[in-house]
Amino acid sequence: MAVFYWFHLLLSLKASILRLGAGGAAQAVTPEKPIILYEFEGCPFCRIAREAVSQSGVSVLVRPCPKGGKRFRPHVKKLGGKAQFPFLVDENADLSMYESRDISTYLHKNYGGNRSWQRFLGPIDQILSQLAVLIRLLAGTFVKKSVAPETPLEFIGAERDPRARLVKEILCEMELEYHWHPKGGDGESKPALNDPNTKETITGAQAIRDYLRKTYRS
Numbered sequence: 707m708a709v710f711y712w713f714h715l716l717l718s719l720k721a722s723i724l725r726l727g728a729g730g731a732a733q734a735v736t737p738e739k740p741i742i743l744y745e746f747e748g749c750p751f752c753r754i755a756r757e758a759v760s761q762s763g764v765s766v767l768v769r770p771c772p773k774g775g776k777r778f779r780p781h782v783k784k785l786g787g788k789a790q791f792p793f794l795v796d797e798n799a800d801l802s803m804y805e806s807r808d809i810s811t812y813l814h815k816n817y818g819g820n821r822s823w824q825r826f827l828g829p830i831d832q833i834l835s836q837l838a839v840l841i842r843l844l845a846g847t848f849v850k851k852s853v854a855p856e857t858p859l860e861f862i863g864a865e866r867d868p869r870a871r872l873v874k875e876i877l878c879e880m881e882l883e884y885h886w887h888p889k890g891g892d893g894e895s896k897p898a899l900n901d902p903n904t905k906e907t908i909t910g911a912q913a914i915r916d917y918l919r920k921t922y923r924s
């Protein structure tokens with residue numbers, strides 16, 4: 707219902723304000739082989755990694771790992787030895803890593819953008835990220851039942867964009883794998899979703915949320 711959407715959008719805007727502007731989208735960079743990010747929206751450390759993805763402009767394949775999720779969580783344990791998030795796998799460099807700060811440094815060094823000044827706030831940065839999780843009422847933390855798409859979806863929207871956050875929360879809770887492009891190529895400013903499985907393209911966060919629930923909720 708529209709009223710709920712506006713309520714969540716207001717809270718998401720507050721979450722973006724708490725992040726002091728971090729997570730803007732830089733010029734798009736497409737890596738040769740996929741960079742895979744295992745993460746979940748309701749994790750304050752994962753947000754720091756996502757902000758670095760957005761600010762470096764690099765496209766990544768997101769494999770959402772909400773608490774209780776069974777689709778991708780086991781991959782992380784198998785690949786890295788423990789269930790800790792965020793976890794990044796870069797097939798271009800044949801490496802994988804835990805630790806949000808290491809991921810942030812690595813992405814900026816190898817793909818572009820600069821470390822945001824918010825990182826220098828140290829523990830305050832982490833506290834603000836945690837507060838942003840709380841202000842979003844823990845959205846994107848716990849798994850919801852869904853049907854897995856055969857081919858990963860494609861989503862365009864910056865980390866800083868409060869509307870994009872509302873979509874990523876649903877993608878996360880439903881463990882829907884997606885290629886995340888922080889910045890689109892055509893100057894379109896609204897979040898956009900391409901679904902290669904149904905060949906549909908949807909723009910606008912509310913419409914995308916409705917589409918995901920209608921198509922993939924089980």
Ligand SMILES: N[C@@H](CCC(=O)N[C@@H](CS)C(=O)NCC(=O)O)C(=O)O
Pocket residue numbers: 748749750751752773789790791792804805806807
């Ligand atoms: N120092 C790590 C901390 C990562 C961390 O504690 N992540 C939590 C989620 S916020 C985690 O993996 N918890 C285990 C779980 O969710 O199963 C970092 O900065 O990346």
